[in-house]
Amino acid sequence: MFVVNIILDIPLRHGYSYLSEQELLRGTRVQVELRGRAQVGFVLNCVASTEFNDYPLAKLKLILSISADNLSIPNDVWELCNFAANYYHHPLGNSLFCAIPTLLRKTTEPTANFNQTKFYQLINHEAKLRGSKQLNLFTEFQHTAILSYRQIQVILAAKPDKLIAQWIEKQIIHETPAPSAASVAQALTLNEEQQLVVTAITKSFNTFHVGLLYGITGSGKTEVFLHLIQRILHQQQQVLVIVPEINLTPQLQSRFEQRFPAAKISLINSEIAEKARFNAWVAAKSGQSNIILGTRLSVFTPLHNVGLIIVDEEHDDSLKQNDGLRYHARDLAVWRAKQLNIPIVLASATPSLESLYNYKLGKYSLYKLTARAIQAAELPQIELINLQHYPVNHAGICQPALDKLHECLERKELALVFINRRGYAPVITCYECGWVSQCRNCSTNMVYHHEKRQLKCHHCAYQITVPPVCPTCHNQYLHTIGHGTQKLEEFLQQQFASAKIKRVDRDSTNSKSAWQDIYHQIAVQEIDILVGTQMLAKGHDFPRLTLVIGLNLDNALFSYDFRASEDMFNILTQVAGRAGRADKAGLVLLQTNYPDHPVYQFLQQHDFNGFINHTLRERQLNKLPPFCFYALIKLSSLTESHLKQAMHDLFTQAKLLTHPEVWLFAPVPAVMYKSHNRFRGQMLISSQQRNKLHDYLRSLENELKELKGVSVAIDVDPLEV
Ligand SMILES: [Zn+2]
Ligand SMILES: [Zn+2]
Numbered sequence: 001m002f003v004v005n006i007i008l009d010i011p012l013r014h015g016y017s018y019l020s021e022q023e024l025l026r027g028t029r030v031q032v033e034l035r036g037r038a039q040v041g042f043v044l045n046c047v048a049s050t051e052f053n054d055y056p057l058a059k060l061k062l063i064l065s066i067s068a069d070n071l072s073i074p075n076d077v078w079e080l081c082n083f084a085a086n087y088y089h090h091p092l093g094n095s096l097f098c099a100i101p102t103l104l105r106k107t108t109e110p111t112a113n114f115n116q117t118k119f120y121q122l123i124n125h126e127a128k129l130r131g132s133k134q135l136n137l138f139t140e141f142q143h144t145a146i147l148s149y150r151q152i153q154v155i156l157a158a159k160p161d162k163l164i165a166q167w168i169e170k171q172i173i174h175e176t177p178a179p180s181a182a183s184v185a186q187a188l189t190l191n192e193e194q195q196l197v198v199t200a201i202t203k204s205f206n207t208f209h210v211g212l213l214y215g216i217t218g219s220g221k222t223e224v225f226l227h228l229i230q231r232i233l234h235q236q237q238q239v240l241v242i243v244p245e246i247n248l249t250p251q252l253q254s255r256f257e258q259r260f261p262a263a264k265i266s267l268i269n270s271e272i273a274e275k276a277r278f279n280a281w282v283a284a285k286s287g288q289s290n291i292i293l294g295t296r297l298s299v300f301t302p303l304h305n306v307g308l309i310i311v312d313e314e315h316d317d318s319l320k321q322n323d324g325l326r327y328h329a330r331d332l333a334v335w336r337a338k339q340l341n342i343p344i345v346l347a348s349a350t351p352s353l354e355s356l357y358n359y360k361l362g363k364y365s366l367y368k369l370t371a372r373a374i375q376a377a378e379l380p381q382i383e384l385i386n387l388q389h390y391p392v393n394h395a396g397i398c399q400p401a402l403d404k405l406h407e408c409l410e411r412k413e414l415a416l417v418f419i420n421r422r423g424y425a426p427v428i429t430c431y432e433c434g435w436v437s438q439c440r441n442c443s444t445n446m447v448y449h450h451e452k453r454q455l456k457c458h459h460c461a462y463q464i465t466v467p468p469v470c471p472t473c474h475n476q477y478l479h480t481i482g483h484g485t486q487k488l489e490e491f492l493q494q495q496f497a498s499a500k501i502k503r504v505d506r507d508s509t510n511s512k513s514a515w516q517d518i519y520h521q522i523a524v525q526e527i528d529i530l531v532g533t534q535m536l537a538k539g540h541d542f543p544r545l546t547l548v549i550g551l552n553l554d555n556a557l558f559s560y561d562f563r564a565s566e567d568m569f570n571i572l573t574q575v576a577g578r579a580g581r582a583d584k585a586g587l588v589l590l591q592t593n594y595p596d597h598p599v600y601q602f603l604q605q606h607d608f609n610g611f612i613n614h615t616l617r618e619r620q621l622n623k624l625p626p627f628c629f630y631a632l633i634k635l636s637s638l639t640e641s642h643l644k645q646a647m648h649d650l651f652t653q654a655k656l657l658t659h660p661e662v663w664l665f666a667p668v669p670a671v672m673y674k675s676h677n678r679f680r681g682q683m684l685i686s687s688q689q690r691n692k693l694h695d696y697l698r699s700l701e702n703e704l705k706e707l708k709g710v711s712v713a714i715d716v717d718p719l720e721v
Pocket of ligand 1: 430431432433434435470471472473474475
């Protein structure tokens, strides 16, 4: 008999003991009974029962069942979860369960099935065929000799099984073993800069090395990835590619598929179906897939033989999880690469301050791509429009910007108008009594949405129909204040009646095919003006785009959040980078009341280094990250008095535990004090030494359990303070 310690999906630091007739390895998936219910758990450790003398073994229950090996958590993923649990001060059980597909958390035993991709080779080059689809396919075969099932499906735009069977019977093609995953179709030649990066990172294969790839938009980062991936596939290793947004995966996936027709790609993100995600997980773990492409949660994917990790858009906030295990996928990916002794590439057009600081400390290597991959493409010209001289109209746009828009339409080129607020207007109000449309659950305004005449809270999703009269004084004239994407869209449509305008925000693009539709519409010139939020800024490629207009930008300069100006700089650099990619130079117009502000000055000169040095100096002066380390204790409660009491008790206890190198700040109400009907407060803790901060947090954990009537969370390296 063996005594096995099992980790379950419950918020406890320790496991539960059970008996097993056979010895079990750490990470083995089992089912056990807890409080009368079967539950899934994973083995933490296993000790022969003979080693216990006075342990009441009779009280322990037997494990109910043991899953197959391919469902266990391999050692390196276990270590990663354990590290994450410690670093983010989150229970190990919850961390492990956050790392695995949903199907593995359920008590029904899942089985993986994946159809092995089949490949076919042309054997009769003289075959006589009829029908354009058949002829197309035949021509394609004559070009490449071998095609995969999926390629045939794409060429035929239909399920190919019947035709394949016919062709095999007529001995036109036959099935053939899969070519090497590394075999490529039409690779591009690299420019000198790209070649240098590929060579340098290839030299570091099989050793830990962090390469920060700083490539301006349009400089061909993806081509660098493709060349690196080819070399990894050639070594018969796997590559893990992490992107911040699900929206970005289809573009990359199709680039990978085109280049590596024989490679198997596993997609890992929260939107793919449970079964598909589970299959992808097993395929990655068993080494059946070559390229693993996913969002932040893919950092936990078990990998059979990984040779390289790539994190694209490494500066993006979406790489950090905001609830439960509050992990940063980039940081965990670097840790994982170090454990596995493999290189990792962090890529961005606007690298994060943290990563650049690590470069300055000598921990990361920096590789630059400064030339645009397409020879003629130049950086766009950035102009600042001083709103002191050119006031905005009711839709938030000024006359010089409208003039440029008009010229762009005349040239039949694509324009993008960027405003980082969806909805019609951020608030409606009554001028008589001062009523404003506030959310009943949150301390924020409800945004007016024009289409269905609704007021929506963008935090808790509470929504109501616009009241016909003021709810307080019954005045029938209510007014909108401020501007959002819908108001702008409406105004531009009135202004340019014949222009085809497409709005892109979370309201308009929530269907899965939305982005594909947009690309298609742009390609066939069915869009003249894109109006949208920062969704448009992230990694998308728009040919024909020559004009970008940015509205409503100044708020970020005066935000309570010290990262706001960095975020704004990044978003604007990314949006601006979309302009003028092909053979046409782009123009970027930014409306501002503060054209002399350093952030705008650096932007205008495309001076990212200047901006970084300026910001690093500011952060150092004010002892802000990355010059010190932050943790937030977040409290929330449905009852305001409970929250206030807990904030008081927390501070009292926290002060007793003081440490000379750890700074405590008195708890304060959160910026959004009320959200989802909960009152929220937070306490900031900082230290210039990371381990001191963590020691302190560990000692504080027990005190946190004593707080009454509140939910408590620890956020290490928070993105918002
Ligand atoms: Zn009123
Ligand atoms: Zn709300």
